[in-house]
Structure formats: structure tokens, C-alpha cells
Amino acid sequence: xxxxxxxxxxxxxxxxxxxxxxxxxxxxxxxxxxxxxxxxxxxxxxxxxxxxxxxxxxxxxxxxxxxxxxxxxxxxxxxxxxxxxxxxxxxxxxxxxxxxxxxxxxxxxxxxxxxxxxxxxxxxxxxxxxxxxxxxxxxxxxxxxxxxxxxxxxxxxxxxxxxxxxxxxxxxxxxxxxxxxxxxxxxxxxxxxxxxxxxxxxxxxxxxxxxxxxxxxxxxxxxxxxxxxxxxxxxxxxxxxxxxxxxxxxxxxxxxxxxxxxxxxxxxxxxxxxxxxxxxxxxxxxxxxxxxxxxxxxxxxxxxxxxxxxxxxxxxxxxxxxxxxxxxxxxxxxxxxxxxxxxxxxxxx
Numbered sequence: 001x002x003x004x005x006x007x008x009x010x011x012x013x014x015x016x017x018x019x020x021x022x023x024x025x026x027x028x029x030x031x032x033x034x035x036x037x038x039x040x041x042x043x044x045x046x047x048x049x050x051x052x053x054x055x056x057x058x059x060x061x062x063x064x065x066x067x068x069x070x071x072x073x074x075x076x077x078x079x080x081x082x083x084x085x086x087x088x089x090x091x092x093x094x095x096x097x098x099x100x101x102x103x104x105x106x107x108x109x110x111x112x113x114x115x116x117x118x119x120x121x122x123x124x125x126x127x128x129x130x131x132x133x134x135x136x137x138x139x140x141x142x143x144x145x146x147x148x149x150x151x152x153x154x155x156x157x158x159x160x161x162x163x164x165x166x167x168x169x170x171x172x173x174x175x176x177x178x179x180x181x182x183x184x185x186x187x188x189x190x191x192x193x194x195x196x197x198x199x200x201x202x203x204x205x206x207x208x209x210x211x212x213x214x215x216x217x218x219x220x221x222x223x224x225x226x227x228x229x230x231x232x233x234x235x236x237x238x239x240x241x242x243x244x245x246x247x248x249x250x251x252x253x254x255x256x257x258x259x260x261x262x263x264x265x266x267x268x269x270x271x272x273x274x275x276x277x278x279x280x281x282x283x284x285x286x287x288x289x290x291x292x293x294x295x296x297x298x299x300x301x302x303x304x305x306x307x308x309x310x311x312x313x314x315x316x317x318x319x320x321x322x323x324x325x326x327x328x329x330x331x332x333x334x335x336x337x338x339x340x341x342x343x344x345x346x347x348x349x
Contacts, residue, residue, distance in 0.1 A: 003140035005089070005186040006078040008038055008164055009069070010137075012129045016154065017118050019109045023047050026118050028125065029158045030135060033074025039155060039163035040137050042190070043203065044108035044117045050206045052168070053228055054106040054117055055098040057200035060191065062334045063097060064283070064315030065090065066198055069136055069191070076141060076164075084185040086283045086317045086332065090138050090202075091185045092169055093210055095317045095332050097200050099348060100241075105206075105228035121190075124201060128192045139164035139188035140181075164188075169204035171217030182217035211327055222326060242329040243269050246320055246347055247299055251311040251333060254342035258306035263318060264344065265290075266299045277323035282309040283316035313338040 010030035018024035025041035032038060046052060060066070064087045079089050086095045110116035114123065128135060141164055143149050149161045166181065167188035173179050190201040209223040245266050253260035263280055267273055273294045280288045280302070288309035290302055304311070311318065315338060319330040331347040338345075 002081050002183045003166055003170060003181055003186055004078070004142075004144045005084070005138075005140055005170075005183070006076055006164075007072065007088070008032065008040075008076045008137040008139075009072050009074065010038065010135055011132075012125050012135050013037070014158070015122060015125060016157075017122070018044075019118075022049075024108050026121050027154050027158070029160065030137065032076070036075060036162075037158065037160045038076075038137075039158050039160040040139075040167060041154075041163065041165050042121065042167050043205075044106075044121075046205050046207065048207065051105045051107055052117065052203045052205060053103040053226075054120070055102050055104075055200075055202040055204070056120075057098045057102075057202070059197040060097065060200035061198065062337050063095070063332050064317070064334055065095070065097075065191075067315055067335050069134075069193065072136075078141070079186075081183075086185075087315065089185040090187040090189050091171075092187050092202065092204065093171065093212060093327070094184065094214075094319060094330055096330055097189070097202060097332075100226055101229055103204075103226070103228050121201065124192060124199060128194065131194055133195065134193040136191040136193065137164050137167060137188075138191070140166040140170075140186075167203070169202070169208050171212045172208040172210050172219055172223065173205075174207055174209070174219070179218065182212070184212075184214060184217045186217070220326060242320075243267070244273055244294065244320065244322075245329045246318055246331045248344040248346050249311060249318060249331075249333070250342075250344050251316075251338045252313050252341045252343075257310070257313075259303070261304045261306070261311045262344075263302050263304065263311075264299055265294065265302060265320065267294045267297060270296045272296055274323075279321045279325075280304075280309050281319040281321060283312065284310075286310065311338075 010032040013029040015028040028040040030038045106117035192199040247266040248264040250262040315335045
């Protein structure tokens, strides 16, 4: 099931900590360009009392979603399922925004200053407000169309009747009440636009496992937890520490791109890997099959045919899948990255 997903652009107004609730949130009031107030409840503790995993991308760069932020209309922009892409929606798995090893198990409350998740978020929001920056919130709108407002005490305090929640990863939930929130390209998050940089603040629950399928974001049979620090789970080498990975790409060759674009794949293991029936996938879902043997420690240049996968110069993603169709690695690049004609882009892994 898909949530009523979209992105809100506005200015940070006020916020309020919740330190004593069973499921506390950092409550943020945002004023949009139409002078409408929105409440943004950001989860800071799981219902099972486990700490959330916090990822900070400071600065956030080389991601195609940044290019579309300036063209958003004031207020909330709905993103129906068929309209979501790497350029306007978030997907931590298929369109990486951070390196998995950066994950921190963050307590919601601490005895001192700057020692908990809410302290960190508030520090960034205060800095954004003082610099008159813009906040972009990705999540699920409430109330949904046709639903009546259900105001809470904090809404009466904030003067709000609408908002965005699910400002966290929204895939890989286990079977149960939250599985219906799973989806593809509907992860939540906060992107802060400062005068001199973008910052991404992203959260996930420890109960959310990867990899997930491309249909509804449910766990695949090989799914495993990604604990703090991004160390591999029970299935080694997938998601957080890929054994076979995308090392570089020639996105913008000199001259005509067709038949000259290339992707470099690397093997971190001491054994040869058979790439038969493996594939590369671009931002539009085009698939190009690859084959051959990738020897131990080898890097190989795969020149794209131009008949399927294409590395657009407006930014995009490259995904590597194994013979079973499971995603092994994914990388992103921006429009600015793609302007470097005749140079291979090197990706962090």
C-alpha cells in the first residue's frame, strides 16, 4: 500500500521536544509560501523502545533530487505513485542519499546538551532559521483527502490542522501493522537548504530490513537488519558492504554518448564472480544485461550498448543487480556531475 506521499517546502517557525512520551516526536511547525502552517512530527524513538538510526549528509550533494527543489510550488506537492522518480522522491535503497556506515544509534533524550537526537535536529533547525534557509519535508500528508482533521493538543498549541508524518524510511517494515506503509520511492526525510549548502537528515527504524522488492517495498527473502555503523547483517556483502560494486561511470563521453557511456564494476573479494545474467538498471528502469567472469580484485569497464541503459546528463542512478534480480549496489549522480565531459565519475562505496 502506498502512503499519501509528497514534499513540503517552507520555513521553520517553532518546534517542541517530547521527552517523556512512549513514542516521542520532535514537533516542528513549518510556514509555507502561502502562509499556511503545517505540523511535522519527527519520530525520535520506536514504539518498541529501540533507538532510531540517524544518517546525516552534511553536505548533501551529487544527488538528482536536489535539482528539482527550486521548481517546487509553494506548500505541499503531492507525488502520486506513477509520478515518483529519482528526481523528486526519496528512496534510501534505490537512490542512495548517504553511506550506510554513517548510521548512528541515537537516543531521543539525554541529560546534557548536544547528546541526543532531538538536540542534533534542533541545532540544525535553529541554524536554518537564523540563516533564513528553506526546509523540504518528505513524508505522508495528514489528513488525507476526504478525511476530517483530528486535532491533538499540539495542534491547538501550534494552530495547525494539517501536516506531514512518516518522515523516515518507509520500506522494509516487517509483516504487521506497518507493512502497509511499505513502498518504493516514498521514504521520508528532511532536506535543509542553507545559503551555502544542502544538508540531509534521514532516519530509519531498526526493524526495517533490506533489500526490498521493486514492487511494493516489502522485504525480500534475503533481507537482513542493517545495524548502527552499517555493518553487514546475517546475509554478508549486501546493501551496506557490497562485494561487487559500481566503482566509476563515464556518464558524459566526449562527442556522441550513444555506445560510449561506460560503467566500471569492481570485485572486492579474493574469488572470481560469474556475472552471467547480472544487469545494470538506469533511472528509468531500463535494463542492460552483463556477463563474463569478474576475477578477484578486478575492475572491469562495461561499455553500454546505447540500446537500453542510458546515463542521462541531467542526473540519475545506476543500479547493479545479480542473477536473481536482487540489487547489489546503487549509486547516484547529479546534473552538475554529468557536465564533466570525458571524465569518469568516481563513487564513494
